[in-house]
Amino acid sequence: MNRRSGVFSFMADDPLDATPRDGAVKLSDIYLFFWRRWLLIGLIFLAVVVVNGVMLMQIQPRYTATAEVTLVDPRQNSTPIADLLTGVPLSRQVVEQEIATMRSKAFMIEVVKRLGVDETSPMLKAGGPPPLPLRVLGSVKRFVSGLIRSKPAAGAAGKPSAASVPLPQTAPETEAAAQVLAGDMLQYGPAADRLAALLQIEQSGNGYGISLSAEAADPLFAAAIANAVAAEYPRFSLGLRSQAIEEQVQLLSGRVEELGHNLEEAETAVVDFQTRVAGVNQDNADRLNRQIENLGRALIEARTEIVTVEAQRLQVLELVAADGPAAASQVLDSPILNGLRLQLSGHRIERSRAAGQFGADAPQVAALDAVIARVKEEAALETARIVAEYETRASIASAVVASIEEKLTGLEQLVNARSRNMVELAKLRRIADANRIAYEEFLKVATESAQLKALQQPSVRLLSFAEVPQTPSAPRSLLRLAIAGVAGLAIGLGAALLLELTSNSIKTTRALRQATGLPVIGSLSHLRKKRAAQLLGRLGSGAQLPAAERTLVEEGRKLALFLSGAADRGRGTIVFTSALPGEGKAMTAALVAHALAARGQSVILVDAAQDSAKASRAPSPAAGDTEAAGPVPGGVVRSPAGYWFLSVAETARTGLDCLPDRWIETAVTSLADKYDYVLINTTPVLSLGNVSSFLRHADALVVASRWNATAQQTVETCIERLRDLRAQNIYAVMTGVKRRAERKYEYPGFMKTVKPWWKQT
Incomplete structure (x- = not known):
């Protein structure tokens, strides 16, 4: 069998191969989008404008x-x-x-x-x-609103309304x-x-x-x-x-009278208090305050001395605990410690030299160790003396702090006792001053308000x-019509974009190739069912066909030419199937059978799907056109289109799902021996059909996909199912292609490569 090698050069019906494109959106994509959807956008625009115009006609002018x-x-x-x-x-x-x-x-x-x-x-x-x-x-x-409005409570009816609630006096x-x-x-x-x-x-x-x-x-x-x-x-x-000013004047008059009474009471209280506490002297209070300030500064200095001495003592103890008594010379300004530290350093150097010269157990090394121990002991004594000195200074400062705090307590009690009367007097004076200021301000405002009322x-x-x-x-009207026009365009564009984004049907052969990973060997133009039935009846009759039907026959001839080249030695078994019913596989098989028969080949079309008897079978044959049973199953009739036709269901006289695989194998083998080409139209792949029974006999498998009707996921699932069944030599065919609409999904130069059917006549 031919395994696809050398046959792809024959494929010339997909112009997209010559113009590779990236995934970015281009101006041509926008142009094609508007070309495809201009009618929808225009209809929505016109509908919105018309509805708005009707509404304007019903509105009364104001x-x-x-x-x-x-x-x-x-x-x-x-x-x-x-x-x-x-x-x-x-x-x-x-x-x-x-x-x-x-x-x-x-x-x-x-x-x-x-x-x-x-x-x-x-x-x-x-x-x-x-x-x-x-x-x-x-x-x-x-x-x-009536549905979502909350119902009143059961006891709300008995409650009094807002109008019945009595107002305040x-x-x-x-x-x-x-x-x-x-x-x-x-x-x-x-x-x-x-x-x-x-x-x-x-x-x-x-x-x-x-x-x-x-x-x-x-x-x-x-x-x-x-x-x-x-x-x-x-x-x-x-x-x-005027009403507001009248109310303001009345309010201010009452307030002024009240403030005058309060001012009189406050001034009387100040005079009485001065008479009762006449012995209070401000100079004594100031002198006591200065003494308290001096003692406070001395207290701060004493506490600072305590903190400083304690910090130095703790630092010395930490250094002694970490590096020995001699390390305290780093923070202490002691000539004795510095000298001991220098001696200790020199003795350690001599010991190191002696240990390297005489050995660690030599008498010279032991003597130096004794000297080093004595120096460390002297440093420890000096450090302990300095630490004791720090503790003495801290004790003295603590005693000073206690004495100052005792004096401060006494002075503060004296100041509090002498100044309490002055504080009370200042409080009474402030109250009197505040009442006087408020009285003067309110009196001024009341006078101005009374004058403003008259003016x-x-x-x-x-x-x-x-x-x-x-x-x-x-x-x-013009503005509303303009707004309606803009809204109509926006709605139309939104609807068109929604249709574009939600449509996942395959519309180009390039998309079909990308979805399936299979070579697309051709495409068949769209033809209505009634005309398709008439076309199959006129095939082989010699009658002049219309231009659109001649185009479809020519496309079938090209597809048959490719399949005959893909088979071995001009013979083979070709299986036609699809993902779902109604995708045009029966018409595709009939056109290929007619084209192969027109080339003088003996072709038989086997209907194993029960959906192509009416579409691909000719009217009842005349006498002599029926082949008798023999090695070939009975029921084979000759179609006027030149090929032989066999209905598996009529021949076997049983349902297709009941046929045994041995009967199918015997039938296909006998047909392949007698006819050059055996074309088998099987059930759809995604239905409970019999396509798997014919796969091992097929030299080529043709999967039909209807243009702009079959979803991409459906086609992908179909191909995955066929590959799971180990199908070989799979090809894809696009059917029902509307040539005028097809150009709206391809790149702009596509319309120049494919002539319309009316120009092909």
């Missing part, structure tokens, strides 16, 4: 009128340090406070009163019903004002809510200007609402400021009234 006011506040002349302390520009703080007041429910009620309208007035009506998509979204939102005038406000809320509250929904209040630029914009379906209503708000707010603001002016000035708008302000 008109916006704007009035402008400015704030007059004495804090406008403040220094920039106020901005630095708060971190927020003072102008913005003032404007935000005024805007919050304008948006309050109380002010909206005053505007409703000025307009003389209620919640049923056409002036306060919103636009028409929202578009259908928004209504659907609102219904879904309410449904979901207040002044009669405050209680009357609260009752009036509650009545206004009950009567004008719904209308105020509708009015607030129609207003837009915001700061104009970075200054003290405020724009009041009202939106309504009627331009006259919009201008009326904006002008009413702009005219009513100065009066409302002046009333609030109070509105804090808002009207800059411009709202004019009647001539053109609607909403909806902004």
Whole structure:
């Protein structure tokens, strides 16, 4: 058998071999992506724009009128340090406070009163019903909110409501004002809510200007609402400021009276205390303080002496314990120790020389050892004397510390006894001074507040009234259409990218080769099932075929040419299979059988899958076209396409899964002896089929994979299964290739190498 050697040079139907590519994304990939998905992107873009246009047609036009006011506040002349302390520009703080007041429910009620309208007035009506998509979204939102909203507790029904809880006791005038406000809320509250929904209040630029914009379906209503708000707010603001100043004056007056009484009591307490403790002298207290300071410094010096002496003593003891008494000369300034250390060093040198000259047991060495021991003993005595001296100094310093501490204790008790009265006097004076300062400040503020009440002016000035708008302000059709277009493009691109990223089907012969590791020996064009059945019926009839069918027959001829070259001596058994059903293996086998028969070869197509009888078998043959049983199994009929056809299921008269391997081996051997080529169409590999029964008889195995339909993992699993079965001479074929779409997955030059079918006629 031919084992693939020398046949790959015949493969010329894959132009990708001439243009190797790396894994990076190139401009050509982006171009091909848009070429493949432009229709999807365009449809989504058009759908989004159309839906948005329909929604715009259902939205009622709205008109916006704007009035402008400015704030007059004495804090406008403040220094920039106020901005630095708060971190927020003072102008913005003032404007935000005024805007919050304008948006309050109380002010909206005053505007409703000025307009003389209620919640049923056409002036306060919103636009028409929202578009259908928004209504659907609102219904879904309410449904979901109802599902996740927590249910009230069982005992909550019996609990009193917030309105029924009694309010704390207040002044009669405050209680009357609260009752009036509650009545206004009950009567004008719904209308105020509708009015607030129609207003837009915001700061104009970075200054003290405020724009009041009202939106309504009627331009006259919009201008009326904006002008009413702009005219009513100065009066409302002046009333609030006057009320706040009145409350401030009352509060300050009561506080000033209380502070005056406290100041009188504090000054009386200071005079009484000075009369009672007149003998306190400040000079004596200062002298005692100086004595305490001197004793404190002496105490610090004595404790420092103790710490220093103890540290030196411990250091000497550590050196003696580690290196002997002579090592203490490193930290002690003792001439005796230094001399002993030099003698010891010299004696050790002489001993070393004597030991090297006379031996370690010589009398000279023993004499030097005695001298060294005596020197060490003298050094130990000197070191012990110095350590004892350190201990004496430490004892003396400890006695000094105890004496100083005793004196300090006595002086401190004396100072505390003499200065306690002075501390109490200073405390009383501070209290009196603090009360005096607070009294003066509150008195000043109360006086200024009383004067400000008489000079109070509105804090808002009207800059411009709202004019009647001539053109609607909403909806902004062009802007919304532009946004819809951008959103449609984004959604279309997202959907196209999602399809590209989630698609794992094989779309090119190069991808098929990489997934399977097999040579791709050809590809067959796509043809609808009805036309494919008609094509098989017209094969061999001599009728003129359409261009697309002629192209498919030519592709089958090229595939047959390769397979005939791959077989030995112009004979062989070729098995056709696929990973899953419906991948075109029956059509591939029929086209190859027709092409081989057209070359004068005797070909028989064996249907061992029961899925190709209708697709590859010709109509019932005429008399004389049926071969009798003999060495060849009965039931062989001749197709008009020129090849012989055998259905294994009809011949064996049993299911394919019940056929014994001996019967299959006998049938295939007898067919191979009589016919030049035996083409066997088997069941898919990944189903419970019989492909393994024919593998050992096959000279070549052709695996069909449908273009843009078979997943890469499926093909890889199929090839792994075949290799586990020790299949030899495996080839891959791409079927159902849509040539126009194929060019959208290849590199740009591919369309120049493959002519469309309409140019091949």
